[in-house]
Structures are given as C-alpha cells and as structure tokens.
Amino acid sequence: LAKTTQPISMDSYEGQEVNITCSHNNIATNDYITWYQQFPSQGPRFIIQGYKTKVTNEVASLFIPADRKSSTLSLPRVSLSDTAVYYCLVGDRPGNTPLVFGKGTRLSVIA
C-alpha cells in the first residue's frame, strides 16, 4: 500500500484559498488518489478523487503532477464550516487493497 505524508495541521483565514499537499512517493500504476473530510463526531465524507492532472467538483479541486508522487487538494474561499480533518488516501480498487487512513491534516479556519 502506498504510504502518504501530509502536514499535521494548517490554519487559514476565512475567504482564503487553502492548499493541502500530500506526498505519496511509492504510488503504484493502478492507484487512485482520494481525499476525505471529517468533522468531529462524524464519519469521513468523500470530497474528491483523481488519477492524474486536475479534477474539479463543486467542493474542491485536486491537482496531480505528471509523476503522481504528490497531490494537492485546493479549497477555494474557505469558511468556518470547512474546519475539519482532511485525509489523503492512495489505493487500488476496493476489495483488492483496502484504503489506509493516516492521521490527516487538521485545518482550522479563523474568522
């Protein structure tokens, strides 16, 4: 399983763009990159998933360089409600290699 490394915590002011980078140097050819968000006392919630280049949805963007050894989750104009823990996961299809959650990045948004 590809191991991931993320910053333990980040702070941001409301309205700013936040970029959280994840390193996954030993990512395999079949691996996808997935990000989850977790609020206190809740289960994680899927944010975005990608394989290469850029993926965007209504919540975030995911940037993946050509070598795929890292990825960056971009949250545009964060608000206080974006305060949460963000997890970067790398893995193949479920059932083959179950996903491994690290400790994640604790994002604190300040007014």
Added chain:
Amino acid sequence: NAGVTQTPKFQVLKTGQSMTLQCAQDMNHNSMYWYRQDPGMGLRLIYYSASEGTTDKGEVPNGYNVSRLNKREFSLRLESAAPSQTSVYFCASTPRGLMGEQYFGPGTRLTVT
C-alpha cells in the same frame, strides 16, 4: 435511502463482556468495512468484506470477529471487551468499481471500563 446505519450509537461495557456492533447499508454496495478511531488519530481498518460471503483482516483485527450476514449487513463482535478497545467504531461501504468513494455510518462510541 438511509445510507449506512449503525447501532447502537453509544455503549458502555465492563471488561470481559461481549457485544455485537451492527451495520447495515441500503445502497446495494458490495464491499463493507469496519474501522476504529482513537482520539486524535486517523481511522484504522479492523476487518473488511469485499463481497458477500468473504471477510479479511485489516490492520488491527485482534480481539474482533466479523460476520457478513448478507449483502446489506456486516456485524463486528467483541468477544471479551478490553479497555484498549475503547474507541469510536465506523462502518463503511463501497460500490463495486468505484475506488475510494466510501460511505460512512455515524459511528458507535464504545467505552470499556
């Protein structure tokens, strides 16, 4: 759709007692998972079931057993609870063919005294 449901929401056990945590999903998903989350930590995989009739160990299976009762239900059993098993337990499910898009239940907060 209720999504993924877990019962109970809270439970207090004494050391040595047994109990079963229940999980059900109504999304016709093939794969189901049990995780535990300790304070300030990420989720650790206990057991998973890639499809009905199969189960496999995750990172921290010791002290637990699981049953994939049917496609909808995946239960986690603690035969003899220990204080080290005090944690929040999350069940999740995934449809076949979609890597990583796991749907999580609300969690069961278990305290073992």
